[in-house]
Amino acid sequence: MCGIVGFVGREEAAPILLEGLSRLEYRGYDSAGLAIWGAQDGLQVVKAKGRLQVLSDLTQGGATLHGSIGLGHTRWATHGEPSDVNSHPQVSERGRFAVVHNGIVENYMEIREFLQNQGITFVSQTDTEVVAQLLDYLYEGDLLDAVAKMLHRIRGAYAFGIICADCPDKLVAVRKDSPLILGHGEGFQMLASDVTAVIKYTREVTYLDNDELAVVTPDGVQVYDAYLQPVEKEQHHVDWEISAAEKGGYEHFMAKEIMEQPEAFRKTVFPRIRDGQVALDDLHFEKDYLEQLDKIYIIACGSSYHVGMVAKYNFEKLLRKPVEVALASEFRYSEPIVTGHTLALVISQSGETIDTLTAMREAKRLGARALAIVNVVGSTIAREADDVLYTWAGPEIAVATTKAYSTQMAVTYLIALYFAQMMGTISPEEYAAIVSELLLIPTKLETILAQSQDIQYYASLYFNHPSIFFIGRNIDYAVGMEGSLKLKEISYIHSEAYAAGELKHGTISLIEPGTLVVALASCRAVFEKEMSNVVEVKSRGADVIALTTEDLAGETAKTVDHTIAIPTTHPMLLPSLDVVPLQLFAYYVALQRGCDIDKPRNLAKSVTVE
């Protein structure tokens, strides 16, 4: 999704903005631009379709633009194709306002027509140009007044950075449903879509809330609410190192993040286990509340949804409560059955996914209590949920999630154990067995990662296959969904995940000699059934890679072409181990195909439009 950076201080702004934008590249974009105001040159705007490097070349790394106040933007096209003219900043016809925007202005068409009837000419197809033109139309010498009037006229989701050539000592930042943070330094202030863009310059940040507006000058920031009443905001200190958002010698962020999983799992789980007990100090659930739950609704998108699919099996088993897993984008529009006894478990790496955020708001409106599992500290979902458990995965830069998925999964185990113990639905023996296995997962992950060359070999055999199936039963099926998504998003190979028993109800017609089927066969309880399905595809000519546990590997080897064996663990925890070979397989296949692994085409890291 679009990335915004703003700087106001005493140094040249353009190089700082380019550096900030480079930190936001991971979000996904197709064009980039800068607007700088300087005393000599006034408002200077340079923008270009393509990678940030194009913009950097055009401006000689920012050296051709002079001024210490400015805005930068990476655009992920929504309204209008990726092109120079549709790139941001968008500038008003009179050249007074430059605007960068993340989000969608839903009523932009009617405003555009209104402004055209006033004689204003538009040059782009964007909803953002409407905002720049509207600001200029409404401006009567008072910047804040114009911004407030503009905000009353537009509908939608947005984060804006605004620069006005008449007030060149300040930037205005506004947000509603799209993220925006402020960074504070000595003699300079910044604004950005996320912390990674400012961390090189400052660790002191403020998270803007919905409908807040900030006036940003070199010496400070004043935040206002929607009625232009001043708001006192708390500053936060960011404590992760900038190296956490760098490749550290790896060719891709994805490779680094796959390798970081043992450590991320440790950081997420170990401090929350004390004396063999799951200690979730941030949660305050009562036994009565849990016993009266009518349903747990898990709400998420993409890989986070796949975590929810696994959690459903584990929660239902341990808690004996009905669990429904909803795609967040469907939830709001499906008249969900939610009561005051429903717990909404919301899962999101970014904490900003608009579908998940709006679904959580709807669940809360209907009476649910929202418990969120989030990676990005201070994100909107984290702040709006009733309870939050952070995954301590650190910044995840690759678009394809790996360590966030793994740590989200880890948190669902902790919740399941914590609730089950409180409700008395788990025996002390089983509880102790799961907890002790949980503590072994990082070492077992390291064992799997140490064998990545085997998976690289399988990738070299199959990277040219046009279509790959993942089959499994029970939680193996849920993990197969994640394996399939990983492969699709970074290698562009068509892939489907199928419940193995469902194949023969239609999809098996697609299996022909040479089709690759990755069969997840790690659940002992359904192993024989799964192997029957493997035989079905084998006998139709499929090549099969089985993913199973060490103790079952001898069995699969009799039937399949290749076996990947993971260490054994408690059945509930298998997904944490199963997923890693699938991540590696997707990674190596994409590498063989020469794909842009960290920034796959058409995708964005944080999806802030519906």
Ligand code: AGP
């Ligand atoms: C996963 O690799 C994807 N990039 C995507 O499916 C992602 O999980 C989804 O967009 C949800 O994001 P969130 O966890 O930040 O809400």
